[in-house]
Amino acid sequence: MYRSGSVFITVNSLKDAFIELNWDPTTSEDGRGPEHIALYNCDIRKTSVCETHLYVKIRAREHPKGYYKTQIKFNLSKLPGNWCYNSTSPGHAGPQDLPYWIVSFTEDLQIIDIQSMKIQPTWMGDHSDTLGHQHIGNLIIPGTHNSACCVGAPFFTKDYVINQDRTIWEQLVFGIRYLDLRIACYFEVDDRPAFHINHDFIRVQRVERVFEEIKKFLERSPKEVLIVDFHRFPRPKKWLDHLHDMFIHYTFNELGPYAYVRNASVHPKGPTLNEIWAARKNIIFTHAEWCYTEKYLWLWPSIPHAWADTTCVLSLKQFLENFLNRDSTRQAMFHAIMAELTPTFKDVLLRRNKLRKLANDVNPNLTRWVKDWNHRVNIVTSDFFLGNDLINLAIYINSSR
Template identity: 45%
Template sequence: MKMYGSESVLSIILFFDIAYCYPGFIKETYNSDVDSCGKVHLTVSSLEDTYLELNWVTKCNKPTDLVPDEIALYDRNPLDRNEEMPPRVSVLARKYPEGYYRTKIRFGSPWLPGNWEYQENMIHAEHGQHCFPYWIASLKRDMIIDVQCLRISPTWMFDNSHRLGKKRIGSIVIPGTHNSGSSKTVSFLQNYVMNQDRNIWTQLVFGIRYLDLRVGYYGNEGFFVNHDVVRITKLIPVLREIRKFSELAPREIIILDFHRFPYPSEFTVNLHDSLIRLLYNELYDLALFPGGLQIGNGPTFNEIWARNKSIIVCYNNKEITSGHPWLWHPIEQFWGNKRDVGELKSFLETAIVQHNPVLNPMWALMAELTPQALDVIFRTNNLRKLANNVNRHVTKWVRDEWNSTINIIATDYFLGNDIINVAIASNIRVIY
């Protein structure tokens, strides 16, 4: 609730009075800060069950904090109803001191709201955030402390352009995915090569703005998105999904990081040239040229928008980029190769302190756990399990500790964390 000046005290008194007496008529919630006690969010399990997960902030130190008694899941916004609305799930907050509860309600793969379900010939989709029919609320007796829906944010940069305009691309928090194209495969090793369970179009629609891509070449079959030497899906359809999204949401800045070229093992200059011709044909007219922009913390959003270009194509080969002025230099990725949560956090904290971007103003923390050779041999600690182990922690690290010190944060199974919403809130709230 936003309150200003001498009316604040009266507003608080009236709000509490109305809240306790007429909970069905509440149109605002008590909690407004992203890291406040009782703040809630929904995630989707990184495991195959895709169960909805209830999450809430348990740190309650301020005198004004309302410590929640109950966390509830609804299929409609409980603030919009005048009659009593029974929750689908309700838990006592004190029984779950970590602020986390996995329900038995499957999210699955529902249609994207706001007319954002992908079609090749689509020409319009609705701007703004759009909710799925899942709402989480924290309650103190009959008062709602906070309520949030599980939502897509396809135009979050445009929606907040008045706040983002003067900020620089290398100084904001950018939500990303690791091995972004590894979302489907028929390989018997799928548990060790699938890093996402949503395709790139869906990632962009939810609000992801950094895509980590690895490319392989297979002769007459052309270029594929790979996970290491395992090919996942053809590259051209992926590029066309990115293009379509950019056409529908032209003020959303998308960072494409062509970070590795794992197949064949000798990815020759001729193959690089062929790949760049393909990228040129598909994306060149939407590509932001880096000339004069790869210094310091990079360009402001206003500077980018003034050029009417929305795709930044980074290419991890300095010799190649020097011959193509529309390509950006490589983005430095900090990848820990850890399978322990504590070790990963220590590695990333060191990277935050020691990073020093030189060629490209943007830099990326790869905040995912990595299976080791024995995990693959004995079928333990697969990518879903590891993402499930770490994703909740990544949300807390970024929200509570790192929100003013990082740039790109990339994760596996991104719906298992709340990085998109944390990034949006951080970028609006923090002055860099």
């Protein structure tokens, strides 16, 4: 994987959601290089001709960057392996293939590489023999930015509020293991506080639904470890102590049994997965306000986030590289690179640089960046995460160490 002629599938971040073909265009030492790239509905090594459907086939040399956007729309009508949210049967362990297979061929039609697009609902447990002894702060953790901003925004704000097009459940089933949550508090008719996910000042969905999806996923995937980051508290502008305490108690009531409690002897790069599994826990909760992490030992300190606040891809890359080169970043238990572009206030007024467009600018580059940065990377977040291959790359690099 990730060698000469290797292939992977992504989904374009724009609304059309076309399948994208990606491959390494270089020629290997034995002179074998990809001549043809094709997209099929199944594994052509195992199925008969009558069951095989060829979506598209292209000449690799006509696309020297190793990238081609098809006109085939990504369709996820049902998750395989009993991983639909409402399924009553246990989900199958291991990667589960979707009906999209990419193949690279030599000139004489010998297969160089073949990969499916897949969900990875149990990838940490699947690789427990190689991942168990590793500290979580040394792993590459694929995450999403504004994770729960995936449904519910008012129509006129959607282009600048919705950062994901998959639910929390789907994100976790695909293999996301870091969730970036921004918490807001609203007061209902009887003046009782109700906690919601916000994108800045825009209300998106209730926290209750997000917690339900997390809980259901962990019930079905007991060896997966999540980092749930209470990254920001945008509403009200000033959270009083009693509101923070109410939210913390609410969270503990809902997800407390999964919370991994920190201790004074923890390694500088956090616990190993074996240690987390031995405690029969699944979630490391981090909190933006240090005073509450001092008060509640199941809340971990705030994570350093690298946010470039730019609309320029090159500026984003340079900012993230500078962040990764800092001594303080290397010494921190966790760190998160926020690998997304941010529209300006003027962009919103002029209806330009919408979030999908900006994600489409970044995502085709992001897999290659992280592959090059490799061991320096911990948490990586992105918008419209199916536009990159970070989940499979993280699994590959983590299990190869």
